[in-house]
Amino acid sequence: MTIVKDIKSANLCIGCGYCASLVGGSMVLDDAGFLVPSNDSTALSAEEEALVKTSCPGIRGDSVFTQTDVEPGARFDQMWGRYFLASVGHSTDRDIRHLGSSGGALTGISNWLVESGQVDGVLVTGYDADYPIGTRSRITADLAEIRQGAGSKYCPAAPLAGLSDVRRGEGQYAVVGRPCDIATLRRAINAGDPIGKNIKFLLSFFCAGTPSDTGNLHLLTRLGVEKSEDVVQLRHRGNGWPGDTVAELGDGTVKTCTYNESWGGVLRKHTHSLCKICADGIGEQADIVAADAWYGDDEGYPVFSEADGRSLIIARTTVGRDLLRHAIGAGILAVDDLDVRAIDQMQPGQLARRRQLGVRISAYRLMGHRVPKYRRAALKQYSRGQSLVRKIVMFSATIRRLLRARR
Numbered sequence: 001m002t003i004v005k006d007i008k009s010a011n012l013c014i015g016c017g018y019c020a021s022l023v024g025g026s027m028v029l030d031d032a033g034f035l036v037p038s039n040d041s042t043a044l045s046a047e048e049e050a051l052v053k054t055s056c057p058g059i060r061g062d063s064v065f066t067q068t069d070v071e072p073g074a075r076f077d078q079m080w081g082r083y084f085l086a087s088v089g090h091s092t093d094r095d096i097r098h099l100g101s102s103g104g105a106l107t108g109i110s111n112w113l114v115e116s117g118q119v120d121g122v123l124v125t126g127y128d129a130d131y132p133i134g135t136r137s138r139i140t141a142d143l144a145e146i147r148q149g150a151g152s153k154y155c156p157a158a159p160l161a162g163l164s165d166v167r168r169g170e171g172q173y174a175v176v177g178r179p180c181d182i183a184t185l186r187r188a189i190n191a192g193d194p195i196g197k198n199i200k201f202l203l204s205f206f207c208a209g210t211p212s213d214t215g216n217l218h219l220l221t222r223l224g225v226e227k228s229e230d231v232v233q234l235r236h237r238g239n240g241w242p243g244d245t246v247a248e249l250g251d252g253t254v255k256t257c258t259y260n261e262s263w264g265g266v267l268r269k270h271t272h273s274l275c276k277i278c279a280d281g282i283g284e285q286a287d288i289v290a291a292d293a294w295y296g297d298d299e300g301y302p303v304f305s306e307a308d309g310r311s312l313i314i315a316r317t318t319v320g321r322d323l324l325r326h327a328i329g330a331g332i333l334a335v336d337d338l339d340v341r342a343i344d345q346m347q348p349g350q351l352a353r354r355r356q357l358g359v360r361i362s363a364y365r366l367m368g369h370r371v372p373k374y375r376r377a378a379l380k381q382y383s384r385g386q387s388l389v390r391k392i393v394m395f396s397a398t399i400r401r402l403l404r405a406r407r
């Protein structure tokens with residue numbers, strides 16, 4: 001069995017598209033409603049197989065930092081990883097701030113990188129005109145397309161498949177992707193993938209999981225849409241912070257629900273199995289990572305009522321630090337410095353995921369599931385201070401979920 005078929009059969013393929021980009025292959029939806037490489041993408045040379053073995057997020061979950069490997073000048077937090085700068089802010093372009101998922105930080109930076117000639121294009125993920133509840137990722141220098149790419153798509157996406165075009169040409173690019181996409185590309189570049197010479201910046205966002213196409217069909221039902229073919233345009237969020245989920249139908253009807261109803265009520269329950277044991281939903285391998293800088297209520301839970309968009313913006317590398325300073329200096333982003341402990345209140349979900357990770361992995365292993373390779377020291381670091389009772393509760397809940405999935 002080829003390496004890619006093996007990863008797929010172990011249900012460890014999140015559909016980043018990296019292997020497909022090596023051979024210019026395509027990505028298709030599988031029976032569970034997730035993107036996977038098509039059979040024409042699985043025939044790789046020995047050299048390409050070696051790159052996939054080193055890079056694929058279904059094999060590697062260990063590209064996270066611990067205190068011992070943080071270089072001088074970098075700061076480190078046991079939950080939020082390595083960073084050089086931590087801030088909250090937003091794009092100074094009012095339209096981009098409004099269009100963006102949170103403060104439009106990623107689109108603001110992408111737009112400026114192209115406009116100022118620092119890169120020849122940015123890899124962005126927009127909705128697919130031929131399948132409006134799905135995505136299409138591609139490198140573009142079209143500023144209108146970069147703006148249209150603003151906003152999170154809570155459905156399958158294969159950003160790195162969009163690198164095929166770069167492999168055939170020259171130029172310098174920025175890539176926006178989920179943390180697993182970005183970590184895959186970073187590992188591939190470090191392992192000698194020649195594409196490294198074309199990639200200048202790696203940008204990411206916090207991620208709690210990729211929901212399936214099946215989950216999105218459930219979402220349409222929840223919205224009162226009978227047939228997915230009736231949808232001409234979907235937006236999961238953005239156009240405000242967080243902004244509603246909006247489906248526009250061919251007959252002009254518009255169906256909406258809140259972000260909380262769509263993500264919390266439907267899509268969260270349809271995320272990929274690998275996402276439940278993901279070691280890095282916080283973009284540790286990105287140069288810059290953005291997230292929702294949620295305001296918390298008195299109990300410490302995020303409030304999802306509409307507000308002016310605000311992104312958490314973290315520079316994780318010296319390249320990211322210089323880029324962020326440059327973007328602030330050029331008036332592209334307006335930011336305030338942030339004490340990293342404040343992220344605990346903004347992102348309680350990500351905090352809980354990290355704390356529970358070791359226990360979840362143990363449950364997967366006990367149930368005979370293959371898992372990626374992890375860093376033992378990092379898992380220990382995340383779970384420090386967790387009570388035994390909490391661990392037992394999470395372990396049992398994971399076992400129950402895995403048993404239900406078998407039925």
Ligand SMILES: Cc1cc2nc3c(=O)[nH]c(=O)nc-3n(C[C@H](O)[C@H](O)[C@H](O)COP(=O)(O)OP(=O)(O)OC[C@H]3O[C@@H](n4cnc5c(N)ncnc54)[C@H](O)[C@@H]3O)c2cc1C
Nearest residue numbers: 100101102103104105106107125151152153207208291292
């Ligand atoms: C599946 C998913 C899960 C998320 N989970 C969390 C979370 O747990 N906590 C949190 O704070 N934030 C999460 N986000 C990110 C959050 O919604 C915002 O993207 C983030 O706050 C950055 O906002 P922004 O306004 O700077 O980005 P924008 O300016 O809106 O730019 C978003 C960028 O992300 C790219 N993009 C959008 N969807 C995808 C996708 N599916 N795959 C690859 N690239 C994409 C676009 O091309 C665009 O460049 C998630 C996003 C997604 C897609």
Ligand code: SF4
Nearest residue numbers: 013014016017019056
């Ligand atoms: S490299 Fe990406 S698309 Fe290929 S098998 Fe691994 S997760 Fe799937």
Ligand code: SF4
Nearest residue numbers: 180207209210275278
């Ligand atoms: S939760 Fe992790 S594995 Fe899942 S899509 Fe997000 S970054 Fe990738």
